[in-house]
Amino acid sequence: MKLPPLKALPVFEAVARLESFSLAAEELAITQSAVSHQIKQLETYLGERLFWRSGRRVTLTDEGRQYFDAIGSALLQIERASEQLLGRESSRLRLSVFSSFAVRWLVPRLPDLQRLHPQLELSLEMSSESPVLSDRVADCFITIHRDSPAYSYELLYVERLFPVCSQDYWQKMRRELDLEAVEGVRLAPEDLARFPLLSTHSIFERASGDWEAWFRDVDQGIPPTARVQHFSHMLLALEAARFHQGIALTNDYMLSTRKDSEDFVRLPCHAVMTGDRFYFAWKTSRRKEPGLQVLRRWLVDEAIRGGLRSDAQGI
Structure with missing residues (x-):
């Protein structure tokens, strides 16, 4: 098995997510020069430029974005698997959701979710009408589009x-x-x-x-x-x-x-x-994560209980 420099991968993930070498260095408790060294080592190994640098801000190249989508998900799965074996699984999830759906439907129901599933830490991210389905944006989504074959979808509302x-x-x-x-x-x-x-x-x-x-x-x-x-x-x-x-x-x-x-x-x-159908979406490769399945079941139950969808409706 031929692997890239493994120490560089968490550094790459942090820089890509924070769009900053200095913020990544602060988060990882290493020097900024060490961050630069790790990124350079990874770029040399891959033979591709991963970031465009403009002053203090960095942005992913097309190759870097493609690599980040795969690496970010893989690192997250490693972290979750390790926490599960260590008995420290925390079920932290970022949910990207439309502002109107969040304000008028989801947020008023969150106390019930916290009461039923106190182990679930849910962070809400406001999304556009066409959110990019990617781990770098959120762990799961409420969306009206089913355009990514890497994701699974559960109908909530027509x-x-x-x-x-x-x-x-x-x-x-x-x-x-x-x-x-x-x-x-x-x-x-x-x-x-x-x-x-x-x-x-x-x-x-x-x-x-x-x-x-x-x-x-x-x-x-x-x-x-x-x-x-x-x-x-x-x-x-x-x-x-x-x-x-x-x-x-x-x-x-x-x-x-x-x-x-x-x-x-x-x-x-x-x-x-209107022709719009609202779905809960999650990456299929992460389908076995307990937190995602808890949230999926709760959202579907609430949608049925509140009359948004019938028990017979599905994908």
Whole structure:
């Protein structure tokens, strides 16, 4: 078996993760010159440049990034296997998750996770709509993409959007639509278009894309007289609705937990599927790690208990 200089690998991992020779030296309790020596030795052995150096900051080359993805995962598996044999396994996990999903669904449930599984140390990382699935980013992800064959995926939620407004705004709508004495009312799309429509840009990546999809689902377009107010994020549009500024399109997880969900009224009209499916993703090569499996089972149980997915749904 021909192996690279093994002492250099933890040094390479630290520099790549911290993007700094000095920070890596501080973390590893060695000198910066020793860090430079180890990296140079590894680059010489591999015959490839691993870092671009710009002042105090370093970035991975394409070859360095490819090597880091493999080496980082391997070193982590060695560490976990050793801790397990020594009886010191700590189940520390970094979970990359969308901000809206974290704030409105996950964070309120974390006390229950800590109570049921106190051995699990979970660190949350905010992610973009398209997080890079890599050990250098996080140990596991909540994502809407299944584009990495190195990962396994567990379905949590199939997204749908439905209109909501505040309790006070609903009373205003009932008065203006002359519905105060009507029970079991069903609103038509043109009824909603009489009021400000609060739109979230990030859902369909274009202005008014969410309301266009909602109207298109019943073979209509947004009426030219409709007033559309634009927001970058669903969290902002929902807050505007809570403060009586109009009607927002939101989804199930945004209203599934927090006490302020009672401030909103789900309007009696149709919902539209966005086509997005939310998955818990973890690297298949790490599938036997107890911490990952504990978190996976807990997330699925909570998704079923909260109505995000049915017991019969799967990958």
